[in-house]
Amino acid sequence: MRPLDDVRVISLEQYGAGPFGSLHLADLGADVIKIEDPRTGGDVGRYVPPYAEGEDSLFFETFNRNKRSISLDLTAPAGRQVFEDLVRHGDAVYSNLRGDVPAKMRIRYADLAPVNPAVVCCSLTGFGMTGPRAAQPGYDYVLQGLAGWMALTGEPDGPPAKSGLSLVDYAGGLVAAIALLAGVHAARRDGRGMDCDLSLYDTAVTMLTYPGTWHLTAGFTPVRTRHSAHPSLVPFQAFRAADGWLVVGCAKEKFWQRLAALLDAVAGTALAADARFATFDARRRHAAELLDILEPAFLTRPVDEWLAALTPAGVPCGPVNDVAAALSDPHTAARELVVETEHPAFGTVRQLASPVRVGDDPVRYRRAPRRNEDASDVLGELLGYDSARIAALSGDGAFGPPR
Template sequence: MTNPLRLPLTGYRILSAEQYGAGPYGTMFLAQLGAEVIKIEPPKQGDTARAVGPHFLREGESLYFQSFNLNKKSVTLDLTAPTGQAVFRRLAQNAHAVANNMRGDLPDKLGLTYAALAEINPAIVCAHLSAYGRDNDRAKWPGYDYLMQAEAGFLALTGEPEGPPVRFGLSMVDFMTGTMMTIGLLAALIEAARTGTGRDVDVDLLSAAVHQTSYPAVWYMNEGDVTPRAPRSAHPSVTPSQMFRTADGWIFVMAQLPKFWAILTGKIDRPDLASDPRFATPADRLANRETLTTVLDAVFQQQSTAHWLGVLQGHMPVSAVNPLDAALDNPFLRETGMLDTVAHPDRPELRVLANPIRLDGERLPNRAGPLLGADTASVLVEAGYSVAEIADLKASGVI
């Protein structure tokens, strides 16, 4: 019998006043890596994600919520009430970190900052994820992923050149910002373990979105080069690296390096393209991208996507352009363990995604996201509250 997987964050306790997607996505990584993540939710309605449709396990328990809250505990607590604040501070005494993804002006008001908690727990780390930051004129502004994609230039970089700006199909700014928050939180935890002193860690959606503009940003800031949209979702400066039509769909081909261009022309039985002066160098191919696209479309449209994958896969970077159902029904995901099943009270075999991180070659263990308030009583008992005190808190609406 094999030993259970050692999870590196076992023994760490994280309180998280979180909702919706960005913050919960980040703290789910902590929970899957072994931390005890205690999700602080408003009594009665809980995290707004619980009510996001269209698919539900029960009333107020959505599949959307499960996407971001595996492995966590749920405690209902009214942080706006003085009594709720007292409960929170007692829990924070024995926590390693507090995370939140509230509007920028709220952490100070709700006592979620290092300044508010250092006196009771000098080593505590307080991680804040907001839309625009906590220290500027936009601190009170609400904000969401799609707005950040718009303001940071993502929409202008995405889509066909002649079409309207297009957002990502997924809330990637949320997910990246949540991941960045966990990186900052973990770094601060390492320091706190070494020094005994915690701190605030801040990340905001707009800063994260702007940071992801990466090399186009550096090109513009240094050369005044504004990266345009390219047809067929193509790479801005390398070709062929784009979608091509096949007999029954689309294929994405990436001849990013000269060796892959040579492989491509050989595998599709068009060695004449390699010697064609219009396509001789990367610069030539870029200058004649439209012509090259027409030529390669004519080749790829002679056979199906599956045929061309059989010819090219394993020899050069290439992929089918899958719809979501085909992407998730991909047998390779089952082979690599990226699809998992957890037990939920309403669905004994709830299908979820595995964490992409592996430890010693093994995927991280998953369990279903908690029902609202499922762990309130046990967490408060552990914090020293009596059954009678817990009943009083419940009767008053604080939990």
């Protein structure tokens, strides 16, 4: 058995943040049933270009493998009836919608407790269900600006910049997955479900971590740093080599001592005995002088030569890879991070495994579902509907406008 084989999630999710969170639950064995609105064509992620084909895309495949799909119109009374039957068979209702929408859709715990007193209602929204921004839509790019991230990213003399990845979305999804599992654990222990009110805003602000603590406690003002340097540890940044870039980090004194000894030997510097650089605080105070020595030294050799010297010396380092190099790195293969599924339109889809690993059992991968692909299994096997009942519900618009 997989760790979450006994967990069922009824999901009203779309696009990136919500599906990313439940993806890891599905890979761990949870039965994630995506409810897709037939009036809108389902999850908007199905149509994200450039790699889109009909009602599917490689974007959608990335976030929805190992899940099931059913088309259901929750605005129709018959559709609501089916939804509540699903809730009776579920452990959690999971959504990523605007903060005021869960209440309007009646998917809060107060709405669903009469149906299933132990259900956990996990809502990942842009700004949460309280506060002045609760009714605003929240998107990763907006949140990176609002939470101060963009003010910290990029070169000091350049414009504010976002991360190259949607890290607020992805971190928010992981936060929601943790909350959902905690809620299900508590509900099984106590026999009573609850609301889990998660937001991308909360996630982004909380991820300010120690610079936030420094600011709130000591008045520290975070700023963008040259070459992505650490705000206080020197050296810990990207350095230009003769043919590219590498990152070198001295987060412990022993790493600095090793780096100084190596550079003294191969680049003719005199760092190890220089009192200006003897401690963390000394290197921070004399950062400009130290970097005036380090930067010309690293320019003297190509990246591979530096890595060949730094790695066996025990100095934390790595190349600044492009995406192709990262995905073809031997360690990526050794960790089995690239997985494959077969798709009727895209053929073999190669994508990234979940980093969440529990136990030794291999993960089974199923491509993302076509819209409504699993309706017969969900309605017949899970809910026990016969063909006459399904036909009646269909006629009442449960699965979209009657044909």
